[in-house]
Amino acid sequence: MKTSSIIPNSRFRNSYRSGINPIRNLTPQSLVRVLDAFQGGNLAPAALAWDAIERRDDLLKGVAAKRKKSVARLPWSVLTVDDSEEALMHKAALEYFYNNLTSTNACDNNEFGGFSLLVKQMMDSIGKKYAVHEIVYQPNATTGKLTASFRFVPLWFFENKTGRLRFLKSDSSQEGIALEEGSWLVTAGDGLMESCSIAYLFKHLPLRDWLVYCERNGMPGVKGTTDAIPGTPQWDSARSAVLDFGSEFHALLNRGTDIEPIDLTARGELPYPKLVERMDRAMSALWRGSDLSTISREQSAGASLQSEESALLEEDDAALVSETLNIQVDRFVLKYLFGVERGKAYIRVNSNNHYQSLRDLELYRRLWEMGLAIPENKLRERFSIPKPDTKDQELTSNETE
Template sequence: MPILDQFGNPISGKPPAQHPSAVVGLSRPYANYPSRGLTPEKLARIIYEADEGYLEQQAELFSEMEERDGVLSQIMQDRKLSAIGIEWRIEPADNSPQARRLAEALREWWDNSDRVSWMLDLQDALGQGVSLVGMAWRRDGGMWFPGQLEHIDPRLLIWDTQQKRFLIQAEGYPQGYAPTFGQAIEHRYKARSGSPTRAGLMRTNAWWYLFKHYAIKDWVVYAEVYGQPYRLGKYDPATSKEEMEALERAVRALGSDAAGIISKDTEIEIIEVAKATGGPEVYRGIYEIANREMTLATLGQTLTTGEGEHGTQALGREHRRTRLDLLEADVAALSSTLRRDLATPFAIFNAGTDSARLAPKIIGIVEEPEDLAQQAKTLDILQQMGYPISLRWVAEKFGLPEPAQDERILLRLGTPQMAPQEARSPLAALERELRPGMMSGQQFIFEMIGAATEAAAQGLSPVLARLLQEIEAAQSPQQLRERLIELFPDLDTRALRQLVEAGWLMAELAGMLAQREDSR
């Protein structure tokens, strides 16, 4: 029984005989420029045509939009490159020797391929809804590898509602032909449920693109009418035709040269045009709303591309997490596509049709950026509390190099200078024997509190025993109060008094020593 692909067609154990470019040109030589004279009616016709399965006009419009709109181009590139720039790993399907051999071979090809280029072509599916990259296979070292990967123009695609797949228009195939197994990588992006022809982000952005450029056109017209003053030339009824023509040339020249020569019998008057209330702000508002909506539809948030009027740091972090969700979804979709259309053909062409399960896994690693500043604050608090922290771990976490021999080191204000050999020891500050003047002030206080507590427990034991005896014998709070007042003059508090005096003295000496060490 033959092995079938995702479309129900038998899978061959041999690579396709030719690249899609041998059957069809990868791009049309001429463009229709559908964005020229774009209106709501024209946009609706283009979208309706795409819903019927013919993507030529829609695909060209989407490409033109990204080319002509700077904001749209930037946010689309941001979304595309986010998934490409992460770390990608090739892992074996299981622990069998054959699976590991296939993974190692594919990893070597992956590292040497022009990965950024053809993955960027695949990410074109974010806007278009689908993207195809044709493949040609070559024999090298007894194994088959993808040799040539080229983007197939999305204008050539036709959606076949019966087969539920995209076909490629070609000479002799006016209704399109289906690429064979291993002949193309077909990546789809699903922004919404329904037909794949409607799944791209540009379906949403197209309307805001239209409104935005309507506003720009009206804004330019407004600027032409109200953006500069009127210049009127006045002439006497007896002025000759030559003088009138000279006056007209002078008036027109004032718009750019701000200079001219006229007869003294003529006059030029500058009239300041009254500004229409709210005129430019209306167009500016539409322009900004369109940019914001396109950014929101593409990136899931707006704070990473512009200044939020009421943005906060917490809101910014939340929006970065939203963007991380989109990145994880993009990477998961790419991983699935690459394993199905790249790794699976690679395994079958090199190990037989029954080796699809051995297809290497292509995994993108998405890691949330660590907030090193917040971690540094946490470490500072833990250190002040006396928690032991490995300097080796801190150096690895923050990427800090170990100080060289006799190299000066950066110290916190109020911290005594350590010898270079002490600074180089990974656990020097925490594992060495503590001695006066060579520890931080806060740590010295913690050490002194511990010693003082132990000394107080020993020195006050007789006093506490006497007090507990009176508490047990008292019949009421009033009786206990009277008894304690009588007993207080006879209590021996010399040990407590000596302990307090010693504590003040130690604190004073420690401060003087630390100040002397800092002044060196």
């Protein structure tokens, strides 16, 4: 069991990538190379580009944060597989572990928190495919209890050329070292940033052209006409008057001289706004659901559908976090403390999918009315209802006020 970090602080200080802007000269050709390299196991170029895009795009910054925070704020509980004394001991051990853990960012020690921050960092895998934490365990020899510190490590510190993530000791390393089981937490998600980076590119190319168009055609030019001879004080006065209008396009002509302007303004509707909006909607749909009322509240028809879509995403994200912790953390903690391969308790992040809960509750009620026995543990697990302790006052349907 690892009780100290294997990543020296110099690894982060000496990273030359910290001063590079990976999307400064982004083109379709360079983006294709980056995405192909990611599929080949060279994660750094894509991970750096995706990180910069997520931080700098106005819409993506919001929808990605909402997706992550919606799961990070969910309640959690430790459930047991039965009512045995052993199961209760396992439950108490896991509750202590998760209630006392700490989460930090290996590149930014100012980012510090507990379980909610851990979940939010794990959700980075939804965008970047993988999220990696180094686990530094903190055993208490006096009480016999265990907790840990989770250090969120940037994805560009890893490679995936063998099909398993490996840690790169330096930026110049081509092959990394294997991640020790139980010492690392690897969360694998959807990897939405592959599609979003394409949408980002085709959003900002027309956005850039739109800005150039506004610069060239946003202010009309000024044309002055005078009978004065060039070089005379009268000519200079007329020239100063034209310049005082402040336009970038101006001209002073003798009477009888004419300039025919080239009109660059588009007739009808410009193509740039629709393309920018199309890419914004695509990114919003990927992260938050189908209705896209995140962008325009005016188009609220179908908002209930979007709400259900978001609930489904939240439920799936909660299941991803729960299963990842069950396999990579719960088993290791219980094996260390109790010497068992499979413990009788596990953590569960409880989603707020009210639609599915109501359907399941109605189903259980009908089965109960039909006389079918339903195990209490199954009901408590489905609706995240913890078993009351001996100190708790139990409420039953027979109690009256």
